[in-house]
Amino acid sequence: MRAWEANFRKVEPYTPGEQPKNPRVIKLNTNENPYPPSPAAAEVLRSMDPALLRKYPDPDSSLLRDAIAEYYGICPDRVFVGVGSDDVLGMAFLTFFNGPKPVLFPNITYSFYDVWADLFRVPYETQPLDKDFRIVPEDYMKPNGGIVIANPNAPTGVELSRDLIEEIVKANQESVVIVDEAYVDFGARSALPLTEKYENLLVVQTFSKSRAFAGVRIGFAMGHPSLINALNCVKNSYNSYTMTTPSILLGAAVMKDRAYFEESTAKVIATRERVKKELSALGFTFGDSKSNFIFAKREGTDAKKLFEAMRADGIFVRYFNKPLIRDYLRISIGTDEEMDTFLGYVKQYLAKQGS
Ligand SMILES: *Cc1c(COP(=O)(O)O)cnc(C)c1O
Numbered sequence: 001m002r003a004w005e006a007n008f009r010k011v012e013p014y015t016p017g018e019q020p021k022n023p024r025v026i027k028l029n030t031n032e033n034p035y036p037p038s039p040a041a042a043e044v045l046r047s048m049d050p051a052l053l054r055k056y057p058d059p060d061s062s063l064l065r066d067a068i069a070e071y072y073g074i075c076p077d078r079v080f081v082g083v084g085s086d087d088v089l090g091m092a093f094l095t096f097f098n099g100p101k102p103v104l105f106p107n108i109t110y111s112f113y114d115v116w117a118d119l120f121r122v123p124y125e126t127q128p129l130d131k132d133f134r135i136v137p138e139d140y141m142k143p144n145g146g147i148v149i150a151n152p153n154a155p156t157g158v159e160l161s162r163d164l165i166e167e168i169v170k171a172n173q174e175s176v177v178i179v180d181e182a183y184v185d186f187g188a189r190s191a192l193p194l195t196e197k198y199e200n201l202l203v204v205q206t207f208s209k210s211r212a213f214a215g216v217r218i219g220f221a222m223g224h225p226s227l228i229n230a231l232n233c234v235k236n237s238y239n240s241y242t243m244t245t246p247s248i249l250l251g252a253a254v255m256k257d258r259a260y261f262e263e264s265t266a267k268v269i270a271t272r273e274r275v276k277k278e279l280s281a282l283g284f285t286f287g288d289s290k291s292n293f294i295f296a297k298r299e300g301t302d303a304k305k306l307f308e309a310m311r312a313d314g315i316f317v318r319y320f321n322k323p324l325i326r327d328y329l330r331i332s333i334g335t336d337e338e339m340d341t342f343l344g345y346v347k348q349y350l351a352k353q354g355s
Pocket of ligand 1: 084086154180205208217
């Protein structure tokens with residue numbers, strides 16, 4: 001080891017889902033939206049004056065914050081924006097979790113939380129889900145330095161009711177509670193209204209899934225202005241220009257197209273409900289997903305082998321080789337046609353296995 005390597009920050013990075021180079025792959029592994037973004041995005045790209053790119057972007061991203069605030073009927077001083085919700089969540093860990101007590105989150109959840117906690121030297125303690133992958137609110141009612149809950153949870157897709165979220169927030173008014181709502185637009189209830197009542201609640205959402213903008217990188221947090229101010233102070237101590245001019249313009253335009261958003265999320269939801277029925281008929285079991293994926297297992301079928309066979313034939317789903325969930329596959333909801341190809345493959349595979 002070189003002497004200076006002793007001073008390197010030791011980190012175990014997050015592993016994102018695979019992005020295959022072959023465009024013909026059926027890609028059901030990273031919960032992207034199968035439909036294109038609002039046509040408002042194409043219009044911005046067509047009409048944007050490249051001379052705008054000469055200047056630094058607006059460090060406050062006002063146009064984008066205003067569009068988000070207007071959509072949700074809140075004041076812009078209650079909105080923080082970042083480079084995807086990963087940036088927003090990372091910034092929130094850095095901003096709010098600086099105490100000696102452990103931050104609490106479920107043992108099965110978005111696998112970036114423990115990565116940020118380790119990166120920022122935040123102590124944490126994971127809490128088990130129950131046998132149906134539900135969060136147990138009582139586990140979050142002990143001394144802590146903060147709480148993070150993905151709702152619907154990932155990779156399970158299971159929703160925690162707003163009433164139970166409120167119980168957790170109410171019992172923890174001395175900590176910041178973050179609710180990561182990356183998938184909330186696919187049929188779950190947002191905790192946003194609770195931010196008017198509880199100053200310690202931060203709701204985080206993203207354009208990546210429901211607004212088909214994973215490639216643009218826009219995430220946002222909503223909550224009391226004191227939380228938003230604190231986030232902005234940390235952001236401006238690190239990098240003032242997180243949002244590019246194109247992403248500010250694109251995000252604002254897409255946020256205004258409510259009709260397209262509602263129509264495309266409804267399509268994903270309808271496909272999900274149909275795929276649930278078909279997977280049940282094939283003997284799969286899963287929690288009642290309120291997200292754009294289904295986390296399913298099948299008694300007698302080796303999930304890893306099915307995952308590998310499908311991958312070899314150009315159908316990508318996500319497999320986590322981790323305790324508690326290694327019998328499961330996480331299947332993103334694609335177009336109806338993609339899901340039919342997937343279901344056809346699974347049927348054939350099971351027939352060949354004689355199960
Ligand atoms: C996808 C996802 C995110 C991050 O998405 P961004 O693309 O960074 O906005 C955050 N949390 C969960 C639970 C996710 O699934």
